Amino acid sequence: MAELLYRLGTFSARRAWSVIIAWVIIFALAGGAFAIGFKGLVSSFDVPGTASGDVISKLEDKLPDFAGASGVVLFTTENGSALTNDQKSQISALVDDGKDLPDVTDVIDPFDAEQQRADQAAEVADGRTQIEDGITQLDDGQKQLDAGREQLEAGKAQLEAGIKQAQAAGAPAAQTAPLEAQLAALKTQVTALDDQQDTVDAGREDLADATTQLELGEELLGLAAGIRQVSDDGSTALVNVSFDKPRLELSAETKEGVIEHFESEPIDGVEVGFSTDIAQGVPQIFGVGEAVGLVFAGVVLLVLLGSLLAAAIPILTALVGVGIGVLSVMSFSGVVQMASVTPVLGVMLGLAVGIDYSLFIINRHRKQLLQGAEVRESIGLANGTAGNAVVFAGMTVIVALVALNVTGVPFLGLMGTAGAVCVAVAVLIAITLTPALLGLMGERIIGKRSRAASVTAAAKAKPVRQMSTVRAVVTAVLAVAVLLVIAIPSLSMRLGLPDGSTEPEESSSYLAFSVTEEEFGAGATGPLLVTATLPDGLDDDEVLEQQALIARTVADVEHVTAVAPIAVSDDSRLTAFQVIPEGGPNSASTEQLVRDLRTLPSIGSGITLGVAGQAAINIDISEGLSDVLPTYLALVVGLSLLIMILVFRSLLVPLIATGGFVLSLFATYGATVAVFQWGWFADLIGLHSTGPILSFLPVILVGILFGLAMDYQLFLASGMREAYVHGSTAKMAVVEGFHAGRAVVTAAALIMISVFGGFIFSESAMIRSVGFGLAIGVLFDAFIVRMLLMPALMLLLGRSAWWLPRWLDRLLPNVDVEGAALERRHHAVAPTETPEPVTAPSR
Structure with missing residues (x-):
């Protein structure tokens, strides 16, 4: 390997412009591939085989409207006052128009939702009144029936006594016939009363059933009291947006379309915020902080190498390597789902190792030149010794990164592979482009001041x-x-994924998170989606009973603020609930709540629960x-x-x-x-x-x-x-x-x-x-x-x-990493050293 790198180094130094042009062409090809293949990055992560993934699979089969991604658009007044009717109308108009956006299945009007909630409460109250009125009417009818039955029983007793006396006295049948006819008439009336009693009893049973259903509905409304779309003071409204695709398949264009729509018509006095499910975009790959870090690296190079030309080479080669590596990796984003942090990791590694690897070769070359070596021979020897170590070091980094694929986590393996590609490009750049640039510079890589400093340092060298x-x-x-x-x-250490609280303070995601937490509670920033598998053959009333039983059981679990049924499948076998935890999506209490819900014993007749939602998905990913x-x-x-x-x-x-x-x-x-x-x-x-x-x-x-x-x-x-x-x-x-x-x-x-x-x-x-x-x-x-x-x-x-x-x-x-055998074959350093x-x- 050392001999091969020696020849590669001398060739690159001799044919410098050919090597430079080759890398320019490669850079251009990488740019072209990026222009053709780049299809955007995703801001979500996934780990296959998680519990929440199983829940989503069931939803896709039986409740597809709830299997896709969802997000929240927040509207809040700038001065904290209640939303006016005009502001509400404008928000509702945006909601109605938003239902036609690409990949959007539904947009919930918060004011309609609150009105429906109020109507349901009113219906419960009206139902309670109607039942009480019905009970009163039945009680009055029962009193009348009881009074009539008493009178009939008394008349019947008299007639029976009279008939008995007449028969005892030997009265003929003709004489007792009228009495018997009257008695028969009374018995008919008694039968009629029995029928009326049956009607009253049936009415009582119906009212009892209605009361049961009403109480169940009233209980569910009470358990869901903590779920609101409009804040108590009326200053904030939450618009829920549902999509027809899972979050990993939701394109950036779709989310940008939602943001653009709800920001298209600004409402006076109202701020708009978006949850991270909608607004979390691709992070900036290179910014001011990164530029400052690169400048500091340049200063370190200048101090070590003592020459502006020498210090510029590692930075230049690193930038070329990063450009080629990152553009090449991102060109495959249309083939595989690529997390937004992937190219950033490539930039980090490409810059760091690219500068270092080039530095190692340049430093070796400069030392040899200061000792009297010929330029091209020194370049070849530096490439065969320090370059050999660079190749070996780069291989260790590449192997470690590629080994991320053994974790079984797709996005993590892809990140490792992308990083490995950038490191591999950095190694190739270091052992080809660096020697080429060194060859062009010749002796200028070391200035007179550096030579003088070297002589002085050698004279003053201490043992x-x-x-x-x-x-x-x-x-x-x-x-x-x-x-x-x-x-x-x-x-x-606790593991998790970022939520809106970690976004920049001036961002719409931070606004949405902080205002939602303040107005609706921390749990509203990360609701859970709980599913329950129901027994077969249930009618509507029985489904409601099971929903109430499940909601009651879930509400009794620690750290639950509110729970509400939101859907039932067509075959009544799967029902879904929205659960609001006490804490936010990254809180320890929410993490414990997810575990507690999943470990609950079977409810009723074998009902089992599943937990999904963004908070649960993040927890599953972290645990995985x-x-x-x-x-x-x-x-x-x-x-x-x-x-x-x-x-x-x-x-x-x-x-x-x-x-x-x-x-x-x-x-x-x-x-x-x-x-x-x-x-x-x-x-x-x-x-x-x-x-x-x-x-x-x-x-x-x-x-x-x-x-x-x-x-x-x-x-x-x-x-x-x-x-x-x-x-x-x-x-x-x-x-x-x-x-x-x-x-x-x-x-x-x-x-x-x-x-x-x-x-x-x-x-x-x-x-x-x-x-x-x-x-x-x-x-x-x-x-x-x-x-x-x-x-x-x-x-x-x-x-x-x-x-x-x-x-x-x-x-x-025998792995000769430092190229000692090569040095013995090629004497680049003057013998007077x-x-x-x-x-x-x-x-």
């Missing part, structure tokens, strides 16, 4: 000294202790990603051990490298929780709202930080191994390798921190947390683990750090 054993022990203990303390908050984290972490740790054993031909060095990575990873989790969940130092980065940690952030951090950690480990420890192989003592090899690589690794780490840190000030809450996690992770790993903990432990281990069983040494291939002074180890 490197070995760290004492006591200092090494103290350094290792303090480094581990600091990382463990910072990691403590990670024990309370949390479940795959241990598996992915184990995979990455195992991969880390194998790669390090292969590179360094040692068992303990890989253990140190991997253990340090795990420590820095959990410290990163802890710092992220402290800032984004607990709110520590949130004001410093302009974070106005805290909440759960972005659900896929822990997994993303594992993959990316692992790759970057191995980069720094590679550039530091490989120099130590090289020194050890060439005869230095084990402890002096650590000192020499660290001394040789610390400057470039420090610069590389600062560049990555500045690039990632620029994204902390993004408008998107998702991008903020990703940028912060990567920046702080690089800070911990590069400066605490790689530059303090790792050298200290290797000094303490001495020769045992490089121990490897002989049988394993024979099995492993003066070695750096080294002192004996201190005791």
